[in-house]
Amino acid sequence: MRLTDxxxxxxxxxxxxxxxxxxxxxxxxxxVLIADIDEAGARARVESLAAGRAVAFSVDVTDAAQTxxxxxxxxxxxxxxxxxxxxxxxxxxxxxxxxxxxxxxxxIMDVNVRGVHLGCVHAIPVFRxxxxxxxxxxxxxxxxxxxxxxxxxxxxxxxxNAYTQSxxxxxxAQNIRVNAICPVAGDTPMLTEFMGGTxxxxxxxxxxxSVPMGRLSTAQDIxxxxxxxxxxxxxxxxxxxxxVDGGRSV
Numbered sequence: 001m002r003l004t005d006x007x008x009x010x011x012x013x014x015x016x017x018x019x020x021x022x023x024x025x026x027x028x029x030x031x032v033l034i035a036d037i038d039e040a041g042a043r044a045r046v047e048s049l050a051a052g053r054a055v056a057f058s059v060d061v062t063d064a065a066q067t068x069x070x071x072x073x074x075x076x077x078x079x080x081x082x083x084x085x086x087x088x089x090x091x092x093x094x095x096x097x098x099x100x101x102x103x104x105x106x107x108i109m110d111v112n113v114r115g116v117h118l119g120c121v122h123a124i125p126v127f128r129x130x131x132x133x134x135x136x137x138x139x140x141x142x143x144x145x146x147x148x149x150x151x152x153x154x155x156x157x158x159x160x161n162a163y164t165q166s167x168x169x170x171x172x173a174q175n176i177r178v179n180a181i182c183p184v185a186g187d188t189p190m191l192t193e194f195m196g197g198t199x200x201x202x203x204x205x206x207x208x209x210s211v212p213m214g215r216l217s218t219a220q221d222i223x224x225x226x227x228x229x230x231x232x233x234x235x236x237x238x239x240x241x242x243x244v245d246g247g248r249s250v
Contacts, residue, residue, distance in 0.1 A: 001029035002231040007078040009033045009070060011061050011119060012088030014041030016188035017138060020219025021085055021226045026053045028227050033074040035059045036088070061088045061115030071122040080130065083230045084123040086116040087138040091193040092153035105152045112156035116163060124176065132175045136229050137164050138222070139180040139241065144249040157182075161241050168239030177238040179229045184245035186217035213246030 008025050012018040013034035022045060025032050032054045036042040042056035055077050059070045074081050090111040092104070116137050127133025142150060143157035161180055168178040185191060185207050208216060225244050228234055243249045 001027075002227055002233065003083075004029035006030045006082040006230065007032075007074060007080050008083035008085060008230065009035055009074050009081065009119075009123070010085040010087055011035045011059065011070075011115065012138075013085075014038045014045050016190060017183065017186065017219050017222040018085075018087040019045060020221075020223035021087060022049070022054065022223075024220070024223030024227045025083075025230070026050065028231075030083070030230075031078050033057050033070065033077065035061075035070050037061075061086075061118060062110045064118055064121075067115075067118040068122045070119075071126060075126065081123060081126045081133070082130075083134045083136065084119055085136045085138070085226060085230075086119045087136075088115050089138060089190070091190040092150050093193050094149035096149060097151045100152050108152045108156050109159075112153075113159045113163070116160055120167060120178075124171070127171075127176045128174055133177070134230050134234075135164075135167070135176070135178040136226055137178070137180040139164070139182045141182050141184045141243055141245045141249045144182055144241070144243060164241065165239045172238055177229075177234070179234075179238060179240045179242065181222055181225050181229070182241055182243045182245065182249070183217045183222050184211055184243075184248040186219070186222070188219065191216070211246040211248045212250070215246060217244055217246070 008030050010022050013022045014036035026049050034042045035057045039058035046054045046056045057073050059066045090108050137160050139160045140157040142154045143161045146154045164180040
């Protein structure tokens with residue numbers, strides 16, 4: 001198995017892409033701290049997995065004390081930390097930029113950018129002390145091929161990409177790898193938000209038609225990509241913004 005003996009934290013791990021990442025990590029031998037603001041959902045996810053392979057943790061990724069406690073809990077439960085997946089994110093309903101409230105913009109930036117930063121701030125010292133580590137940030141194809149009326153979300157994911165590559169260079173000499181996965185729209189709870197709150201067949205078809213390979217992404221697609229980036233097979237890969245998008249951003 002590709003992640004045997006590795007310990008990972010997956011934020012937003014109770015549902016969507018995070019749940020797919022957790023499932024694949026456990027299947028490949030990792031032990032996982034499922035960190036999510038939805039504690040009940042995280043606990044339910046733990047119960048669906050093999051006993052002793054995962055632990056639930058309630059966290060607001062925008063809170064520095066809680067993200068530090070998240071890392072401390074992983075160390076207390078499993079004795080080490082090898083992988084941090086900053087997956088927790090907030091979507092945006094399509095709206096003209098001038099109609100996007102300052103509160104909405106700030107909330108998106110707090111979760112999608114500050115949440116990534118805080119996770120890294122608290123995990124990096126652990127990785128540095130161990131002499132290795134892998135950080136995987138969930139971004140989006142919108143940062144590679146922006147779409148109208150989603151400017152706040154696009155800005156947040158563009159920031160994640162720039163942050164990922166800057167941090168990759170900063171930490172490369174310390175054997176800490178930093179990469180991002182850029183999914184196309186997928187079959188996750190966030191899809192309805194992107195469709196304006198109504199997941200009609202027509203809107204769904206429009207999304208699918210924009211993907212050359214003719215389908216949306218799945219949680220399993222993102223899980224497979226994350227397994228590779230977390231594994232020793234990717235030991236020379238850092239600073240990559242990996243599209244998992246069926247050709248959408250080409």
